[in-house]
Amino acid sequence: MLYPIKFIPLVKTLVWGSEIWMLSAVEGNESVVANGPEAGKTITVLAEEYKDALLGKGVYERTGARFPLLIKDIVTHDKLSIQVHPDDALAQKRGYPCGKTEMWYIREAEPGASLISGFAEQVTPEQYKALVEQHRITDVLAKHSVVPGDAFFIPAGRIHAIGAGISLYEIQQTSNTTYRIYDYGRPGLDGKPRQLHTEEALDAIDYKVYDDYKDSLPISCPYFTTSLLEACDKTQIDLRDKDSFFLLIGLKGKALLETAPDASVEISEGETVLIPAACKELSVTPMDGDVKLITVFQ
Numbered sequence: 001m002l003y004p005i006k007f008i009p010l011v012k013t014l015v016w017g018s019e020i021w022m023l024s025a026v027e028g029n030e031s032v033v034a035n036g037p038e039a040g041k042t043i044t045v046l047a048e049e050y051k052d053a054l055l056g057k058g059v060y061e062r063t064g065a066r067f068p069l070l071i072k073d074i075v076t077h078d079k080l081s082i083q084v085h086p087d088d089a090l091a092q093k094r095g096y097p098c099g100k101t102e103m104w105y106i107r108e109a110e111p112g113a114s115l116i117s118g119f120a121e122q123v124t125p126e127q128y129k130a131l132v133e134q135h136r137i138t139d140v141l142a143k144h145s146v147v148p149g150d151a152f153f154i155p156a157g158r159i160h161a162i163g164a165g166i167s168l169y170e171i172q173q174t175s176n177t178t179y180r181i182y183d184y185g186r187p188g189l190d191g192k193p194r195q196l197h198t199e200e201a202l203d204a205i206d207y208k209v210y211d212d213y214k215d216s217l218p219i220s221c222p223y224f225t226t227s228l229l230e231a232c233d234k235t236q237i238d239l240r241d242k243d244s245f246f247l248l249i250g251l252k253g254k255a256l257l258e259t260a261p262d263a264s265v266e267i268s269e270g271e272t273v274l275i276p277a278a279c280k281e282l283s284v285t286p287m288d289g290d291v292k293l294i295t296v297f298q
Contacts, residue, residue, distance in 0.1 A: 001037065002054065003036050003260075003276075003279075004258075004259055004264065004273050005033055005036065005038065005275075006035045006272070007032060007033060008032045010024060013189070014189070015186065015187075015194070016077065016080050020074075021070065021071070022249070022271070023247070024174070025047075025067035030043055036265075044066070047060075047066070047067055048065040050278075052277065053277060053278040058298075059244055059245065059298050066174060069171060069173065069223070069224060070170075070171075070173070070176075071169070071170070071296075073167075073168075074166075074169075075166075076166050078164050079164050079184075080161045081161060081181070081183040081186075082161045082180075082183070083160065083178050083180050083181055083201075084157065084178075084201050085100035085156050086156060086177060086204040087155075087157055087204070090203060091177055094200075097175070098174070098175055100156055100173050100178070101223050102170055102171060102172030103151060103154060103171050103172070103224070103226060104151065104168045104170055105168060105171075105226075106149060106166065109146045109147055112145070113145070114144055114146060115152070115161065115166065116138070116141045116161040116163070117144060117158060117213040118142045118158055118160070118209070118213045119207065128202070128207070129202070132182055132198050138182070142213055146163075151215045151216050151217055152214060152215055155206070156204070159205055180194065181198055182198075224296055224298055225298070226294055228251075228293070228294060229292070229293045229294070230291070231291050234283060236281065238280070239281060240280045243277065244298045245275065245297065245298070246274075246277075247296040247297065248272070249271075249293060249294040249295075250268050250291075250293060251292040251294060252291060253268075253269070253287070253289055254266060254267070254287045255291040255293070257282065257284060258282070259275060259282055267293070
């Protein structure tokens with residue numbers, strides 16, 4: 001029997017802040033089921049056992065038993081390194097399963113908080129290398145002030161970095177492949193300089209300048225579709241047209257999620273629940289005032 005599934009969070013402390021991996025199939029960091037008869041199994045074992053009943057037929061045909069998305073809750077007290085991720089073709093050429101396209105939804109932001117997404121002015125690969133060597137790469141990057149509710153789509157190839165004083169949800173392909181371009185000469189938690197991948201990033205970067213880098217939900221791409229769900233009363237969601245799992249991520253309030261009279265779970269802010277593809281109807285019942293959730297499917 002499949003039912004709404006919660007997972008044990010994986011907490012990671014980093015030099016710039018912390019991450020909670022809310023749902024992960026990254027090898028060595030696979031989420032473990034926290035509730036119900038399947039408790040104790042990893043997301044990969046669950047996918048191997050239930051296949052398309054968990055993932056959806058189309059998803060399973062594309063990715064096999066490797067759950068295709070990684071969901072993180074990120075909190076920063078310092079700025080992240082300047083980085084970029086490869087697309088599928090480059091990643092697979094270099095021996096990785098897939099590339100890394102992602103999106104951010106800003107939960108909280110201190111006054112004046114900002115992040116980097118994309119270039120503010122056109123540069124060539126040669127100019128990029130020179131700017132990194134001269135410690136001037138940030139001079140040509142697009143900086144964006146942020147407030148709660150802002151969203152940013154970060155396709156593979158887009159140079160980016162989260163600033164200090166920000167809490168956000170990150171929804172991405174199941175990949176941990178990051179090319180760290182520049183890190184301000186900062187040591188890691190072990191006191192040693194963190195490895196840079198300036199050369200590896202050279203062919204991964206999209207050097208174009210775009211008119212606008214800020215987005216709003218819904219955001220849809222080949223890897224995920226994300227939307228906002230706000231409810232003050234019981235809401236029915238018909239999942240029959242979706243050949244995919246369905247994720248809910250808590251933004252505000254508490255709700256009861258039901259896929260059958262005897263299959264239910266509560267979701268609160270900061271939690272992620274997986275609705276298996278075999279579940280075709282879902283009800284969301286607020287338990288204490290309004291509820292706001294992010295929904296995700298492939």
